[in-house]
Amino acid sequence: MSGQAAYLTHTVEVNKKWVLSEGLRYTRVDLRSAFNDDVAYQFLNGTVQQTNGAFNWRLGAVFLPGREWRCTLLANTGFRAPNVDDLAKVFDSTAGRVIVPNPDLAPERTLNLELGLSKTFCRKYTVELNAFHTWFTNALVVAPFRSNGQDSIDYDGTPSQVTALTNQDQAYLTGVSSSVQLHFSQRLTLTSSLTYTYGRLHTDSTDVPLDHIPPLYGRTGLQLRIKRVQGELYVLYNGWKRLADYSNSGEDNLQYATRDGMPTWYTINMRASVAITRNIAVQLAVENIADANYRTFASGVSAPGRNVQVSVRASF
Numbered sequence: 001m002s003g004q005a006a007y008l009t010h011t012v013e014v015n016k017k018w019v020l021s022e023g024l025r026y027t028r029v030d031l032r033s034a035f036n037d038d039v040a041y042q043f044l045n046g047t048v049q050q051t052n053g054a055f056n057w058r059l060g061a062v063f064l065p066g067r068e069w070r071c072t073l074l075a076n077t078g079f080r081a082p083n084v085d086d087l088a089k090v091f092d093s094t095a096g097r098v099i100v101p102n103p104d105l106a107p108e109r110t111l112n113l114e115l116g117l118s119k120t121f122c123r124k125y126t127v128e129l130n131a132f133h134t135w136f137t138n139a140l141v142v143a144p145f146r147s148n149g150q151d152s153i154d155y156d157g158t159p160s161q162v163t164a165l166t167n168q169d170q171a172y173l174t175g176v177s178s179s180v181q182l183h184f185s186q187r188l189t190l191t192s193s194l195t196y197t198y199g200r201l202h203t204d205s206t207d208v209p210l211d212h213i214p215p216l217y218g219r220t221g222l223q224l225r226i227k228r229v230q231g232e233l234y235v236l237y238n239g240w241k242r243l244a245d246y247s248n249s250g251e252d253n254l255q256y257a258t259r260d261g262m263p264t265w266y267t268i269n270m271r272a273s274v275a276i277t278r279n280i281a282v283q284l285a286v287e288n289i290a291d292a293n294y295r296t297f298a299s300g301v302s303a304p305g306r307n308v309q310v311s312v313r314a315s316f
Contacts (some may be wrong), residue, residue, distance in 0.1 A: 001083060003029045019062040028053040029081035029107075035088065043147065044088055048103045054079040068120035078110035078134075086140065086165050094250045098155045100147050102164040111135045126181045132174065139171040141201055142211065142249035163249065171210055173199040187225050194218035211247035215239045215262065215297055231272035240264050241297045253298045265294035267303075279316065285309040 007025035014020060029052050035044040058076035065071070082105040091099045111134070118128040145164035147153055152161050175197035182190040195217055199210035221234030241262035246252045271285040291306040 072116040098160040136171040192220040211251035215241040228275040237266035
């Protein structure tokens with residue numbers, strides 16, 4: 001697999017309040033793979049070859065109205081060519097359903113729009129809010145498929161529905177994120193961020209959830225810096241992933257969820273480092289201090305319990 005690209009960008013400061021930027025990029029991706037598949041399945045044999053290319057553009061604007069306000073607007077297009085894993089993987093993520101290769105996949109294309117707003121107070125406290133929306137065409141989505149004309153096969157001794165990564169006409173992804181930075185002093189800083197994402201695939205009837213869409217998640221941390229010592233106490237947290245928001249493709253590992261979905265969770269963590277000399281530092285981290293039993297969305301195993309990490313870093 002090889003890729004080549006050429007791009008051109010331009011930025012102009014119109015005045016003290018407006019900055020405009022533009023960009024143009026051409027990307028070409030070549031893929032050539034030889035397969036000698038298992039005789040029991042014969043999904044792929046011989047050579048699979050694709051050449052895909054696309055022009056993409058971006059337009060951006062920054063508006064600085066004064067009093068430490070900042071507004072940003074960005075529009076751009078995207079392009080993703082299928083790779084070897086997209087074209088050729090064979091995977092049974094759930095019992096009774098198997099993903100088979102699809103060598104006829106076409107590239108996925110997107111149109112993206114982002115809007116940002118931030119405000120700094122007293123040169124110490126910054127609040128930022130961002131919203132984004134992406135329209136997909138030829139979206140790469142796992143869907144029912146046929147292998148040698150069959151919609152189900154016997155895979156590893158289990159009757160399984162045949163699915164594959166396919167191109168679907170339209171889908172969309174939208175969300176918001178926010179962040180706060182509070183510099184109480186040169187030594188003490190509080191940071192916090194929160195992100196919500198929502199994705200759906202258009203169908204002839206009702207829209208269905210896209211796969212790999214995380215639940216609401218965030219991070220809040222308090223950082224302390226005193227001469228040679230740096231430390232942080234921080235919390236990681238996730239909201240509920242309800243069953244209605246799981247993709248029916250099987251990619252979200254619904255079988256590992258509870259009957260109500262994936263429950264909310266949070267962990268309390270800390271890390272610190274001490275500079276012994278100019279070139280040597282000792283680092284200590286304690287993760288999941290409360291020893292919470294939780295599982296991240298789409299994972300098949302529980303996350304680690306309380307654990308401690310100690311390391312020494314040297315620079316020369």
